[in-house]
Amino acid sequence: MASNKELKVSAIENGTVIDHIPSENLFKVITILGLDKISTQITFGANLDSKKQGRKAIIKVSEVFFQDHEINKISLVAPHARLNVIKNFEVVEKSDVTIPDTIVGIVKCFNPKCVTNNEAVTTHFNVINKKEVALRCHYCEKITTQEELRFEAS
Amino acid sequence: MPEMKNRSLVSINDFSKEEILHILDLAEEFEVNPNQKLLEGKVVGSLFFEPSTRTRLSFETAINRLGGRVVGFSDSASSSATKGESLKDTIQMVSRYADLIVMRHPLEGSARYASEQSLVPVINAGDGANQHPTQTMLDLYSIRQTQGKLDDLNIFMVGDLKYGRTVHSLLMALSNFNPTFHFVSPEELRMPREYKLFLEEHGIPYYEHGELSEIIDEADIIYMTRVQKERFSDPMEYERVKNAYVLKRNMLKGTKDNMRVLHPLPRVNEIHTDVDSSPKAYYFDQAKNGVYARMALIAAVMGLM
Numbered sequence: 090m091a092s093n094k095e096l097k098v099s100a101i102e103n104g105t106v107i108d109h110i111p112s113e114n115l116f117k118v119i120t121i122l123g124l125d126k127i128s129t130q131i132t133f134g135a136n137l138d139s140k141k142q143g144r145k146a147i148i149k150v151s152e153v154f155f156q157d158h159e160i161n162k163i164s165l166v167a168p169h170a171r172l173n174v175i176k177n178f179e180v181v182e183k184s185d186v187t188i189p190d191t192i193v194g195i196v197k198c199f200n201p202k203c204v205t206n207n208e209a210v211t212t213h214f215n216v217i218n219k220k221e222v223a224l225r226c227h228y229c230e231k232i233t234t235q236e237e238l239r240f241e242a243s
Numbered sequence: 244m245p246e247m248k249n250r251s252l253v254s255i256n257d258f259s260k261e262e263i264l265h266i267l268d269l270a271e272e273f274e275v276n277p278n279q280k281l282l283e284g285k286v287v288g289s290l291f292f293e294p295s296t297r298t299r300l301s302f303e304t305a306i307n308r309l310g311g312r313v314v315g316f317s318d319s320a321s322s323s324a325t326k327g328e329s330l331k332d333t334i335q336m337v338s339r340y341a342d343l344i345v346m347r348h349p350l351e352g353s354a355r356y357a358s359e360q361s362l363v364p365v366i367n368a369g370d371g372a373n374q375h376p377t378q379t380m381l382d383l384y385s386i387r388q389t390q391g392k393l394d395d396l397n398i399f400m401v402g403d404l405k406y407g408r409t410v411h412s413l414l415m416a417l418s419n420f421n422p423t424f425h426f427v428s429p430e431e432l433r434m435p436r437e438y439k440l441f442l443e444e445h446g447i448p449y450y451e452h453g454e455l456s457e458i459i460d461e462a463d464i465i466y467m468t469r470v471q472k473e474r475f476s477d478p479m480e481y482e483r484v485k486n487a488y489v490l491k492r493n494m495l496k497g498t499k500d501n502m503r504v505l506h507p508l509p510r511v512n513e514i515h516t517d518v519d520s521s522p523k524a525y526y527f528d529q530a531k532n533g534v535y536a537r538m539a540l541i542a543a544v545m546g547l548m
Contacts, residue, residue, distance in 0.1 A: 202371050204352040208330050228352025229373050230254065232437070 098134040104151040106173040106180075107163075112136050114166040115146035117240055121162050121195055122155070129153060141169070157184075162195055164188040165222060165238060188219045196224060199237035203229040212241070248546030251358035251365040255376040255412045260419040263383060269539035269548055270384050270532070273308075277535070281547040282311030288341035289315030290333070291368070292324060292348040297508060297530055298368050298377070302345050305537035309547075314341065331360050338362040343545060346370075364544040366537075372408050378507060379412040381536035385529040386417075386464055389503040393420040397461050401427040402468035402488050402513060404434040409507045410468060414438055424449040425458065429484040431475055454487050460497040465490070467506040467513055467526075492517040505529050 110118050112135045119125055119133070130151040139145035154174060163170060164186040174182040192214045198205050205212045205228055214224035214233065222235040245262045252258075258266075273279070287306050291299050299317060306313050315337075316322045323333065330353060337344055338361040346357055347368040354367035354374065369375040387393050398417060400410045404426050414424065414434075424442065426434045426449060433451065442449050452458055459465055470488050475481040489512060490504065503525040506514060510526065518524050542548040 198352075200351060202349075202351045204330070204350040204356045204370075207350050208353075208356070210331075210356055226352060228355045229371075230256075231351070231373075 098132050098147055098149055100178055101130070101132075101149045101151045101175055102178055103176055104129070104149065104153055105155060106175060107148045107150070107160075107167075108145070108171045108173065109139065109142060109169050110146040110148065110163075110167040111142065112144045112146045115148070117166045118146075118148065118163045118170075121166065121240075122159070124148070124150060127153065158189070161186055161189045162192075165192070165196065166240070188216055188222070190216055191227075192216060192224060195241060196233065197239040197241050198226045198229060198231065199233045199239065200226065200229050200231040203231065205229075247543040249364055250544055251354075251361070251367075252376055252540055252544060253354045253358055253365070253367045253370075254374045255379045255416050258376070258416070263380070263416060263419070266380055266536070266539045266543060267384050267387055269542060270380075270535040271388075272548075273535040273538040273542075274532075277308050277538070279308070280310030281542060282306060282309035282545065285311045285342040285545070286340065287311050287313050287315075287541075288337040288344045289313050289317075290322070290337060290344060290346040290348075291315065291317045292319040292322065292346070294318045295347055295369070297533065298347065298375075301530070301533040302366075302368060302377075302537050304534045305541060308534065309538055309541060311541075315345075330357065334360040334365075343541065366540060366544065372406065374412060375408055376412065377533070377537050377540060378409050379416050380540060381529065381533040382409065382413050382466070382505065382507070383416055384532050384536050385503075385505055385525060388532065389525055390463055390501060393417070395421050396463040397423050397425065399425040399427060399459055399462040399465045400434075400468070401455055401465060401490070402470045403432045403474060404428045404468070405432040406474060407468045410434075410466065411438060413466065415441070418442070418445055418447055422447060425452060425462070426450070427452045427455050427458075427488070429453070429470065429480070429488070431480065432470065455490065455494070459494065459502075460499070462498060462502050465502065465504045467504060467510075469509070469511055469513055489513055489515060490518055491515040492521060495521055495523055498523065 115135045133148040135146040136144050170186045172184045173180045194211050204210055213227035217223045217225050224233045245265050303313050334357045343363055344365045345368050349371050351371035351373040354370040358365040404410055472481050504523055506526040
């Protein structure tokens with residue numbers, strides 16, 4: 090048992106724990122997954138100690154189980170996030186997020202002259218590099234890099 | 244024969260090598276016989292949200308030579324865009340009137356978006372600094388007509404290689420044909436890294452030069468572009484380099500007999516007018532080829548050929 094360790098975010102009976110979120114991106118993850126609009130219990134903590142990341146955030150969502158395509162949406166803001174599926178207080182499944190081949194919505198095109206920044210058009214990118222994130226805009230064909238990533242307000 | 248019927252033409256990168264060659268063959272047929280009433284009874288929506296001389300007139304000439312009719316506007320001031328109508332609504336409406344849409348728009352990516360909203364094919368006549376595929380097609384046609392082939396050519400691109408969309412699209416399209424590139428530009432306007440990386444990945448040789456001089460003797464094609472003052476962060480730098488990228492008649496002396504000078508136009512002073520009477524000046528014929536290339540593209544997407 091993790092005995093001496095104090096649990097900073099209380100355990101859940103059934104649901105999903107999303108761990109290893111960069112603290113600064115906690116609220117982006119909440120927005121992207123639409124957790125601000127659901128009715129089941131959610132607890133979260135930020136600026137927790139992490140051996141890997143220094144500071145991390147964690148979210149525990151009761152009674153919600155994500156499909157891969159839903160959870161992969163957070164891969165750009167939390168590339169090292171780990172999912173624990175909880176049933177009866179036990180971890181029954183662990184998985185990591187992966188960057189999908191195409192990204193629809195979520196990210197803004199960095200090009201101010203792109204049609205997506207000037208008309209009501211949902212952004213659409215083809216991922217051309219997953220390691221050092223590079224997204225080619227389906228519309229203006231310009232490449233948005235990791236440093237230029239900006240997220241759409243929901 | 245590649246099937247292009249009902250397909251929108253947005254980006255040169257959407258064309259395979261076979262499709263490019265097919266369009267060039269069609270253009271050649273139209274050059275031999277430019278008046279064919281294949282588009283009779285059809286209406287083309289010509290939506291120019293920003294002004295253009297050559298592109299609009301050559302599209303309208305192409306449509307008229309094919310026997311079609313044109314409706315539309317030649318700048319956004321005479322469209323409902325000034326009333327705040329969205330691009331989506333304009334396209335939804337016009338695609339219910341016309342059989343084909345030709346569109347120029349200042350926003351990058353607007354052509355792809357319009358093609359997704361339209362009920363009929365959309366031909367991109369330029370979307371901001373992004374793509375201008377019919378220009379690339381007429382450039383390829385001009386190169387093939389003057390050289391008798393597209394393969395294994397020495398292509399010199401001169402001037403503004405950083406912002407010039409025509410050189411970028413031409414570079415991508417020619418990469419199918421084993422070219423050697425020479426890039427001649429001032430330091431501030433060099434070919435962007437992403438295109439040089441593309442060439443390296445595809446094993447295509449390229450050389451960069453700071454000045455237009457005797458190196459052009461090796462050229463099969465010299466593709467001139469305009470060096471614009473407003474592209475320079477330092478106006479002094481512009482003054483220093485501006486004359487280094489002007490092509491003059493005496494510079495053509497040692498060049499190959501088959502060499503031709505191309506320019507997407509408008510020209511300002513980067514090709515001296517004394518070049519115009521040289522048999523190696525091809526830029527006005529290049530503009531004429533735009534009519535045949537556009538006739539070919541229209542015929543292909545309308546399934547007329």
